[in-house]
Amino acid sequence: QTVVTQEPSFSVSPGGTVTLTCGLSSGSVSTNHYPSWYQQTPGQSPRPLIQTTSIRSSGVPDRFSGSILGSKAVLTITGAQADDESDYYCTLYVGNGMWVFGGGTKVTVL
């Protein structure tokens, strides 16, 4: 059973930078996993932020960026704003048509 790991929570000051990670229980994350990130606020559907490692979805501000750092995929928010306070989920493609979501990271801006 593949498990995708994320930090449960992070706190960032307005204007600050926060880096969220997305790892695999077994092995390293690579571009072959098409790592992608979603933002979700309460009561809303997940909003695609980053697809296939580093491509920003349409309308996503450039303060959001994605990459692979070491063995994990990362989402960096540079210059955090109040409305970035959300839950962030990563997802990885694990082969044979299957996707796995991480448990999500709750980001607080204060």
Next chain:
Amino acid sequence: QVQLQESGPGLVQPSETLSLTCTVTGGSISTTDLFWGWIRQPPGKGLEWIATIHYSGSTYYNPSLKSRVTISVDTSKNQFSLSLRSVTAADTAVYYCARHPFGKPFDFWGQGILVTVSS
């Protein structure tokens, strides 16, 4: 712009079958490079991928749910459906339908439908 809309009962009895349909508008479900899937989210918890289907009929399932799940497609209605058998309270969740292009993640999502399993 493509839109997806989930429909189905909001309350299901334990041990019964949960059946949901996703209607796709603004685009054809019968597009070679597109796949269609179901994801769920229990209250206060994270997202879980359930299953994906291609209009050709190819299906992919979460191994942890595979024994209870069937995903199907009706190209004539531009719809795809989810059937989850023998439900328990643990299956209570918001169920989303979504689209993903080949090699890319889910890019368009429905608004979600809350399904409660309770007697």
